[in-house]
Amino acid sequence: MGTDMAAPGQPRCASYDAIVIGAGIQGSFAAYHLAQRRKDTLLLEQFFLPHSRGSSHGQSRITRSAYPQEHYAHMMPHSFRLWQQLEDEAGTPLYRRTGLVVLGPPGDPKLEGCRRNMGPDNVLDAVTLEQRFPGLRPRPNEVALWDGSGGVLLADRALRAVQDAFRRRGGTVRDGEKVLRIDPGAVITVTTTAGLYRAPRLIVAAGAWTNAVVAPLGLHLPLQPLRIDVCYWREKEPGSGGSVTPCFMATGLPYAPHGIYGLPALEYPGLVKVCYHHGSPTDPEERDRTPPGSPRPHVALLSNFISSYLPGLESQPAVLESCLYTNTPDEDFILDRHPKYSNIIIGAGFSGHGFKLAPVVGQLLCELSLGEEPSHCMAPFAISRFPGVLRAAL
Numbered sequence: 001m002g003t004d005m006a007a008p009g010q011p012r013c014a015s016y017d018a019i020v021i022g023a024g025i026q027g028s029f030a031a032y033h034l035a036q037r038r039k040d041t042l043l044l045e046q047f048f049l050p051h052s053r054g055s056s057h058g059q060s061r062i063t064r065s066a067y068p069q070e071h072y073a074h075m076m077p078h079s080f081r082l083w084q085q086l087e088d089e090a091g092t093p094l095y096r097r098t099g100l101v102v103l104g105p106p107g108d109p110k111l112e113g114c115r116r117n118m119g120p121d122n123v124l125d126a127v128t129l130e131q132r133f134p135g136l137r138p139r140p141n142e143v144a145l146w147d148g149s150g151g152v153l154l155a156d157r158a159l160r161a162v163q164d165a166f167r168r169r170g171g172t173v174r175d176g177e178k179v180l181r182i183d184p185g186a187v188i189t190v191t192t193t194a195g196l197y198r199a200p201r202l203i204v205a206a207g208a209w210t211n212a213v214v215a216p217l218g219l220h221l222p223l224q225p226l227r228i229d230v231c232y233w234r235e236k237e238p239g240s241g242g243s244v245t246p247c248f249m250a251t252g253l254p255y256a257p258h259g260i261y262g263l264p265a266l267e268y269p270g271l272v273k274v275c276y277h278h279g280s281p282t283d284p285e286e287r288d289r290t291p292p293g294s295p296r297p298h299v300a301l302l303s304n305f306i307s308s309y310l311p312g313l314e315s316q317p318a319v320l321e322s323c324l325y326t327n328t329p330d331e332d333f334i335l336d337r338h339p340k341y342s343n344i345i346i347g348a349g350f351s352g353h354g355f356k357l358a359p360v361v362g363q364l365l366c367e368l369s370l371g372e373e374p375s376h377c378m379a380p381f382a383i384s385r386f387p388g389v390l391r392a393a394l
């Protein structure tokens with residue numbers, strides 16, 4: 001689609017109603033919502049799809065209603081509905097319900113935030129927890145909350161499903177095309193490695209590369225890309241049930257201040273995914289340059305956790321992969337207009353918890369770009385919470 005103005009042999013040149021930069025889960029959902037509103041939309045991706053260089057690859061992500069922050073807890077019912085719609089449309093399962101346990105000492109702010117938002121009836125007593133999940137051994141003083149809606153989103157499949165749904169609505173995906181330049185204006189011009197595109201509205205959802213994309217527009221957001229060790233742990237005795245776990249989040253651990261989370265075996269038979277909710281600062285272009293044999297403090301910390309909470313698993317990971325978080329200082333998302341160019345919308349800083357909310361994030365980015373009243377309160381996501389981010393463009 002798009003109004004093509006290319007002469008033969010010349011770079012592509014076309015006009016659209018909207019352009020989205022970044023075909024991760026957030027940009028793909030934003031494009032899908034725009035196409036659903038019958039906007040002729042171009043989705044640009046620097047790598048050939050599918051790829052594993054960003055934040056949205058892999059087979060699994062946790063979804064849950066349990067959230068310590070009220071604003072996310074309020075968005076989750078909407079998100080579950082939109083995931084269900086996509087699943088119905090795709091005709092393939094995108095979500096596996098497993099339930100989710102939140103573990104932590106009484107008084108821990110995250111645990112108590114979840115307890116408050118979930119209501120008082122969700123505490124799981126120790127006997128029931130042990131009956132259901134004998135492989136999971138919390139400390140005697142810990143509280144376990146049960147979120148029956150929790151489960152696993154089949155991430156790669158979900159990403160493909162939303163991109164397919166976008167295409168079916170007439171959307172255009174151009175992968176292997178890196179955005180090199182953005183010229184703002186009432187009509188924005190986006191120059192890529194292969195062409196030149198124009199549209200009256202632009203959404204930037206470039207993950208860990210967001211600052212590289214928006215810095216030439218004078219915007220320097222406090223975004224920190226982190227390289228995350230994604231670890232999978234094998235059962236000591238295959239078939240012993242050590243890998244039968246719910247999804248879980250453990251908080252209030254003195255040696256793991258950012259918390260540890262886990263998902264039952266899915267991508268590799270008998271291997272449970274258990275990760276630290278933090279990583280090492282990195283540049284997305286350099287993340288594989290860790291010298292061989294360099295220490296992995298987060299793996300050591302996870303081994304410690306596994307030995308006491310999941311003793312049916314081996315205490316060294318069987319598979320080690322990596323992924324990128326892009327963190328804001330408060331770990332809330334950035335969903336807002338560019339402070340100077342109001343037809344440029346930015347979705348970034350998903351801080352390791354954005355996948356489950358992507359259908360709502362995509363809708364909010366779409367609404368902002370169309371000048372509509374957003375479906376949720378946007379105050380927690382405003383750029384203005386970070387003073388001094390707008391500087392003179394280069």
Ligand SMILES: Cc1cc2nc3c(=O)[nH]c(=O)nc-3n(C[C@H](O)[C@H](O)[C@H](O)COP(=O)(O)OP(=O)(O)OC[C@H]3O[C@@H](n4cnc5c(N)ncnc54)[C@H](O)[C@@H]3O)c2cc1C
Binds near residue numbers: 023057062228347356
């Ligand atoms: C290990 C790990 C576990 C996680 N677990 C959970 C979980 O359990 N639950 C949950 O809800 N969330 C989870 N998350 C977070 C979630 O996966 C991310 O919040 C989400 O994937 C971010 O998506 P994104 O679209 O912003 O980024 P990305 O997927 O990185 O997409 C950005 C895209 O922009 C493209 N791009 C960048 N620059 C350009 C350019 N100049 N031109 C063209 N394209 C460009 C990139 O190539 C990339 O494809 C996890 C993340 C990780 C890494």
Ligand SMILES: O=C(O)[C@@H]1CCCCN1
Binds near residue numbers: 062063064249354
């Ligand atoms: O968003 C989630 O649900 C997971 C687990 C908890 C930490 C962040 N990532």
